[in-house]
Amino acid sequence: MIKINQLYIRVNTADEVLEFRDTFDSGLNIISSYTNTKGKSTIGETILFCLGLEEILGHKNERAIKPVLRSLIEKNGEEKFVVQSDIYLEIENSHGNVITIQRSPKHNDRKVKLVSVYNTTLDEVMNKECSFTDYFVHDGGAAKNLRGFHAFLEKFIGLELPTVSTYDGDTVPLYIQTIVSCFYIEQKKGWTNILATMPNYYKIKDSKKRVLEYVLGLSVLETERKYNIAKAKLKQTETEWNVVCQSIISRIRKKAGFTIEGLTESPYVISENENPIISSKEDDKRVLIREVINKIQVEIDELNNQSEPLIKNRSEALNRELNELSGLLENFTLKLMETRNDLALEQEQLDSIEARINLINKDLDENKDLRKLIKLGSLENANITKLKCPTCGQRINDTLFEQGNDSKVMTIDESIIHLDNEKSMLEFTHNTQFDLVRSKKELIAKLEERIENISSRIRIIKSDMISNNKAISQSYVQQIVDLKVMKTNLIELEDDVDKLWSQLRNIGSQWAVDKEQLDKLPSNFINDYDKRILKNLNEEFKRLLTNFNFESTTISNIFIDDYNYLPSVQGFDLNADSSASDTIRIIWSYIIALQKISMNYGNNLGFLVFDEPAQQNADLSSAKELIKELLELGKTQQVFVLYKMEQNDGLLDRLPEGSYKRIHADEHIISYSVQDEL
Structure with a gap:
C-alpha cells in the first residue's frame, strides 16, 4: 500500500x-x-x-x-x-x-x-x-x-502480481495498469460501468475477473493453477496407461490366433491377484498361453525321443504331414479369398456410410444457414419458404406431387431434427462397420501369416522327399527348430506382457492418487475461503445500495456472481435494468465494498479516487451518504473526491470539523x- x-x-x-x-x-x-x-x-x-x-x-x-x-x-x-x-x-x-x-x-x-x-x-x-x-x-x-x-x-x-494467460496463449504479469481501475474512477468513462476504464490491449483472458480475484484476495488463481497441474498430471497418467495397453495389444496381435482379456481403455486400480488372460482357440475351445507352451514342449520331447530321424524312416510320416498341410493350405487360401471379398464389400459399405454422413453434414449446414437467414429477416426465397406463390400469394406445396395431394412438407426446423437423428443413427452404424472392417483386415493378416508358415513347411517336406534316404530328415530338424522358436516366442510374449502388466498396475495406483488430488479441488475453483470473501462483498455491497437509495430492482434479489464477481440479478448484469442514476449508485457501492474487502483479505493500493462521482444528477441525499461512507472508508485508507459543488448545498455539513x-x-x-x- x-x-x-x-x-x-x-x-x-x-x-x-x-x-x-x-x-x-x-x-x-x-x-x-x-x-x-x-x-x-x-x-x-x-x-x-x-x-x-x-x-x-x-x-x-x-x-x-x-x-x-x-x-x-x-x-x-x-x-x-x-x-x-x-x-x-x-x-x-x-x-x-x-x-x-x-x-x-x-x-x-x-x-x-x-x-x-x-x-x-x-x-x-x-x-x-x-x-x-x-x-x-x-x-x-x-x-x-x-x-x-x-x-x-x-x-x-x-x-506480488500473479502470472495470467492471454488470448494469444502466452502468459504475462497482471499489470498494475489493470489493477488501478479498481482504485481510480475517472469522470467520463469511469461512471458508465464497473471497471469500465480497464485497459484491454494487454489481451489478458477474462481481465476483469483476474483483476478482481487479485484485489479481493481470492485463491482462485492458485486453485486454478493447482487444478490445471493436477488435471495435466492425470491426463499424463491416462496417456501412459493407453501407451502400455497399446504396447500389449501390439505384441498380442503379432501372434496369430492369440487374444488377451482384461485390458481396459480407462485406467483403474489393479488388484494384486488380477492378471491378464492370453489365449488362443483350438476346436472352438479357449486354450491358455501356458497350456500352448506346455503342449509345444511335449511335441519337442516326442520328436527328440524318436530314433534315427532319417528320411527313409520318416517317408510315411512326411507323406501324411504333406497331405494334411496341403489340405490346410487349400482351406486357408480359400478362407483368405473369401475374407478379402468380404473386406471389399464391407469397405464399400463403410465408404457409402461415410459419404452419406458427409452429405448429411452439408445438408445440415445449409439448413441451419437458411434458418439463421430467415430469423434475421432474409427475404430471399421468402414466399417459397412460407409455401406461398411469390407472384399471386396463393398457397402451394413445395413438392413434385400433384397439387391435389395434401402432402406435408417438413419445415426447416423439422428437417434439421430429422437430419440430426439420421446422422446419429449413421454414426452408430459407422462405428460398428469400422470395427468390422478392422477385424477383417486383422484376420487377413493372420491368414497370410499362417499360409506363409504352411507353405514354408511344405517346401521343406518336399525337399526331404527328393533327398537321399539315408540323410537326416531336414523337415524333422526344421520341425524341432520351429517348435523351439515358437515356444521361445510365446515365453517372451508371456514375460513381456507380465512386465507391461506390472507397469499398468503401478500406473493404476498412480492414477488413483492423481484422481483423488484432482477431485479434492473445486471444479469452479471457488473454495470455502473464497465463498466467505464473496459473501462479505455481497453483504457490504447490498448494505451500501440500501444507504444510497437504490431503487431499480429489489435489493434482496441482487447477488455477487461467483464466476465474474460482479453484481447480477437472476444471472443478468445488474446494470442492464438499472436507471442512469442507479448505475452510479451501483458503482459507488461496488467500488467502496471492494476497498473494504481488499483491505481485509486482498490487495489494496492504499488510495481511492472518485472524480466527479455525482454523475447523472444523483440526488443530494445520496451524495451526502456517499461522502459519509467515504469519510468512514478514510479511517483505513486514503480517499480523494474531486467534486463540483453547489454553493450552500450543505453537502459537507454532516462531516465533523477536522475529519477531512x-x-x-x-x-x-x-x-x-x-x-x-x-
Missing part, C-alpha cells in the same frame, strides 16, 4: 512559472470548486501520471494529460503557451519509506517516458540537491527489468505564480 503525501505541479511559460503545491490527509481529501474547468481532475490525473498509470484515462504519456500541462495554460483570462512542465509526487509505503517521483509531460531535455525517483521527501528535493535514480515507463520491460519503473513501483508498494481535508479552487488550481510571490 501507498499514501499520497504531497503533489507539486510546475508549469513554465515564456515569462513566468505557475504552480500548484499541497499536502494531503491520510484519510478523506475533497478537492472542490463551484464551477467546472478549475483543475480538480488535473490533480487526480497528475497523480496517475507520476505513477505511470494514466492508461485508464484512455491514453498514455503526454496525451493523457490535459492541455494545461503540455500546450496552453490560462491565468487571469489570458492563455499562455506551456514551455515546460514538471510534476513531483511524494508517496509513502506501508513501511514508512518515502520517495519523490518526478515526471515531465513537456520538457526539452526529459522524455515523457523518463521517471526520476528521489529517495527522500519533496521538501528535501526542492531545498537541496538530491541524488536520484532514473527509470523508464510504457516501454518493453517496464514491468520486469531492473530499470523498469513499474517493476520498481510494485516492489515499493509491496505487490478540503482543497477548494475559486480560481484555476495551477495559477499561483512564483513571480507573484516575488
Whole structure:
C-alpha cells in the first residue's frame, strides 16, 4: 500500500512559472470548486501520471494529460503557451519509506517516458540537491527489468502480481495498469460501468475477473493453477496407461490366433491377484498361453525321443504331414479369398456410410444457414419458404406431387431434427462397420501369416522327399527348430506382457492418487475461503445500495456472481435494468465494498479516487451518504473526491470539523505564480 503525501505541479511559460503545491490527509481529501474547468481532475490525473498509470484515462504519456500541462495554460483570462512542465509526487509505503517521483509531460531535455525517483521527501528535493535514480515507463520491460519503473513501483508498494494467460496463449504479469481501475474512477468513462476504464490491449483472458480475484484476495488463481497441474498430471497418467495397453495389444496381435482379456481403455486400480488372460482357440475351445507352451514342449520331447530321424524312416510320416498341410493350405487360401471379398464389400459399405454422413453434414449446414437467414429477416426465397406463390400469394406445396395431394412438407426446423437423428443413427452404424472392417483386415493378416508358415513347411517336406534316404530328415530338424522358436516366442510374449502388466498396475495406483488430488479441488475453483470473501462483498455491497437509495430492482434479489464477481440479478448484469442514476449508485457501492474487502483479505493500493462521482444528477441525499461512507472508508485508507459543488448545498455539513481535508479552487488550481510571490 501507498499514501499520497504531497503533489507539486510546475508549469513554465515564456515569462513566468505557475504552480500548484499541497499536502494531503491520510484519510478523506475533497478537492472542490463551484464551477467546472478549475483543475480538480488535473490533480487526480497528475497523480496517475507520476505513477505511470494514466492508461485508464484512455491514453498514455503526454496525451493523457490535459492541455494545461503540455500546450496552453490560462491565468487571469489570458492563455499562455506551456514551455515546460514538471510534476513531483511524494508517496509513502506501508513501511514508512518515502520517495519523490518526478515526471515531465513537456520538457526539452526529459522524455515523457523518463521517471526520476528521489529517495527522500519533496521538501528535501526542492531545498537541496538530491541524488536520484532514473527509470523508464510504457516501454518493453517496464514491468520486469531492473530499470523498469513499474517493476520498481510494485516492489515499493509491496505487490506480488500473479502470472495470467492471454488470448494469444502466452502468459504475462497482471499489470498494475489493470489493477488501478479498481482504485481510480475517472469522470467520463469511469461512471458508465464497473471497471469500465480497464485497459484491454494487454489481451489478458477474462481481465476483469483476474483483476478482481487479485484485489479481493481470492485463491482462485492458485486453485486454478493447482487444478490445471493436477488435471495435466492425470491426463499424463491416462496417456501412459493407453501407451502400455497399446504396447500389449501390439505384441498380442503379432501372434496369430492369440487374444488377451482384461485390458481396459480407462485406467483403474489393479488388484494384486488380477492378471491378464492370453489365449488362443483350438476346436472352438479357449486354450491358455501356458497350456500352448506346455503342449509345444511335449511335441519337442516326442520328436527328440524318436530314433534315427532319417528320411527313409520318416517317408510315411512326411507323406501324411504333406497331405494334411496341403489340405490346410487349400482351406486357408480359400478362407483368405473369401475374407478379402468380404473386406471389399464391407469397405464399400463403410465408404457409402461415410459419404452419406458427409452429405448429411452439408445438408445440415445449409439448413441451419437458411434458418439463421430467415430469423434475421432474409427475404430471399421468402414466399417459397412460407409455401406461398411469390407472384399471386396463393398457397402451394413445395413438392413434385400433384397439387391435389395434401402432402406435408417438413419445415426447416423439422428437417434439421430429422437430419440430426439420421446422422446419429449413421454414426452408430459407422462405428460398428469400422470395427468390422478392422477385424477383417486383422484376420487377413493372420491368414497370410499362417499360409506363409504352411507353405514354408511344405517346401521343406518336399525337399526331404527328393533327398537321399539315408540323410537326416531336414523337415524333422526344421520341425524341432520351429517348435523351439515358437515356444521361445510365446515365453517372451508371456514375460513381456507380465512386465507391461506390472507397469499398468503401478500406473493404476498412480492414477488413483492423481484422481483423488484432482477431485479434492473445486471444479469452479471457488473454495470455502473464497465463498466467505464473496459473501462479505455481497453483504457490504447490498448494505451500501440500501444507504444510497437504490431503487431499480429489489435489493434482496441482487447477488455477487461467483464466476465474474460482479453484481447480477437472476444471472443478468445488474446494470442492464438499472436507471442512469442507479448505475452510479451501483458503482459507488461496488467500488467502496471492494476497498473494504481488499483491505481485509486482498490487495489494496492504499488510495481511492472518485472524480466527479455525482454523475447523472444523483440526488443530494445520496451524495451526502456517499461522502459519509467515504469519510468512514478514510479511517483505513486514503480517499480523494474531486467534486463540483453547489454553493450552500450543505453537502459537507454532516462531516465533523477536522475529519477531512478540503482543497477548494475559486480560481484555476495551477495559477499561483512564483513571480507573484516575488
